[in-house]
Amino acid sequence: MEWQALGLSLAVASRSVLFSLPLAIAVAWLLTRGRFAGRALLDAFVHLPLVLPPVAVGYLLLVLFGNRGPIGAWLFGQFGIQLVFSRAGAALATAVMSFPLMVRAIRISLEHIDPGLEQAARTLGAGPFDRFRSITLPLMLPGILAGAVTAFAASLGEFGAVITFVSNIPGETRTLPLALYTALQMPGGEAVAARLAALSFALGLGGLVAAELLARRVRALLGP
């Protein structure tokens, strides 16, 4: 049970990070450099999962992405993709929950980039996309890595939104925290629960330390 849950958690978390990363970069860029009406609203919306009860987020996902929900029905009709009660749905739920953490980390690194460097690139003949690819993106790398690792660690531990949206199906959606919860509900499951808790603890700590080390390494490489 432990290893199955661990493997599933890793699979869900990596998928969640992989798919949300490009969007997080785009949103972080919009929030830092964008000049448009409704920026404050977008900012608040992105950070909503930090303050909402995770169960509420799961419920919202169920309403939107459920088989009868506006997006869920369309996805199923067009592509045959079903998110509820599936691993992909678990990835979506963890992605939504960890999205603010990722955006925050990327945004901080973006705010530290001197816009003068992009101006310099401009005078040297680099167009908007070229500037982003050759200057902004590499300089954002510490934040992107830190955001990805933090979001990955948080994804491993997401409970409320996952269980509400995709339920608790062994081998499909029963990730580490769900397995831990299940073990606690079973008579005599304390030993399993303890091992799962220790595993979660180790993963979380390892992830955060790795994020910090990685960021330091990249910062040293990039210089001030």
Place this chain on the structure above:
Amino acid sequence: MLEVSVRSRLGDFLLDAAFAAPAPALVALFGASGSGKSSVVNAVAGLIRPEAGHIAIDGEVLFDSAHDIDVPAEQRRLGYVFQDARLFPHLDVRRNLGYGLRRSRGGVRIAFDEVVALLGLAPLLARRPRGLSGGERQRVALGRALLAQPRLLLLDEPLAALDAARREEVLPYLERLRDEWHLPMLYVSHQLDEVLRLATHVVLMDQGRVATAGALAEVALHPALGRLAGEAAVGAVIDSVVTVVDAGTGLANVAAGSGELRVPADGLVPGTAVRLQVLARDVIVATRPPDGLSVRNALPGRVTAIDVESPYSRLVAIDAGSVTVLARVTSLAAAELGLVQGMPVWALVKAVSLRAAAHGSGVPQA
């Protein structure tokens, strides 16, 4: 030919500046901090968009509000050297230098190896910007801008962040770009020393407007210069050549209109192009040929103008052949000597400072 006319309201600051300068020339935008110099350069670069105006280089229009033309900065083919270098921290010096070169449109006139040799960058190529000294950074920034194959190089106080020794590390390269490469440059500075050493043309900026513009020797005679740079800085600038060097006295003679001026001969040979500055406070006006004075430099000429500089001082402009010198005299002296326009006088020059010297192609004649 560089034509610039920009108008913009930035808060309660009104920028309304227009000037034209021939090319190739080193045009210095000189003025106090906040006079709008950087805004003008940024408008030329395309980094800020003026509300109205017209910017053209050699007839090619980069910006024209009337015709709705605004060439994006990345397509203007100008080089820009910023005060803070702005090297890309994640790239080594070689890739910083290559950044603009790879993106240059049209042919490569300025080659990588040539720039590396000119600026002495070979030992730095593998290094990262953060390990470089201020002077090294500016040299790399200059090289990077040159390799973008610019038709005009913009420099926004490129030496302001450097101490005197580091400045001296960069200045000779700018002189070579001007004299040997004949690269047009627009140079922002609030240091008169730099302007006197480098500029062929000067645009004097004052509170968002152009006070006067023209060849350095003309602008040096303009009353606005004293107002902006302080009256101690007022004086004629003379571009000329060394005629004779006297090893015995250690002095070199420099042709100056109706006569010659003597300067210390250190390193000068006949034919060396020099730029001299004769400060107004160092010139005495005599109405008779000087006799029994220690002053050796005397230029005969005629009074062309007498400006009221302050209630107690007058600036007397003296046409001495092809050069004009300024003399500051008290209003009392001007009255007692009966100085009037057209009057023949002698300009006795107590001190001459050598601002620049160049062998071979020489200081460009303004």
